[in-house]
Amino acid sequence: MKKTKQYRTRTAGKIPGDDFFSRVYDLVRLIPPGRVTSYGAIAAYLGSGRSARMVGWALNASHSQPGFIPAHRVVNRKGMLTGKHHFGNSTTMQQLLQNEGLIVEDDLVINFRERFWDPMKELDNF
DNA sequence: AACTTGACGGTCA
């Protein structure tokens, strides 16, 4: 494994396919409509010493990625729509989720537990 | 080059 220095900055987001960001996008695209997951779950699934913050950072750049990335299906561990402000309008994320059958009340996904999509369980290998 | 901020999460008080 060559190790390069721990985590080279590599100007994230500029090297598709080789960086953590692309893996996040890939995984997020697998989230079925009407289901949600958390930043931490994604980070845990990808492992690689990345923290949930990095997942958030990746999604932050997801708007400039090609193709549709259902970033609205990713919420924090409490089921709160912490990234709603990044969807243009503060209500867009909530609208998208409600449109998929989720119950959102005061930026919180009420049925978060039952709608939670855990990549660790759903995708199992890795 | 150093400090602060951030789409987070686990632990401790």
Add this chain to the structure above:
DNA sequence: ATGACCGCCAAGT
């Protein structure tokens, strides 16, 4: 159960 703190790592200032 709620709130503060600390660790993570990249990017902006």
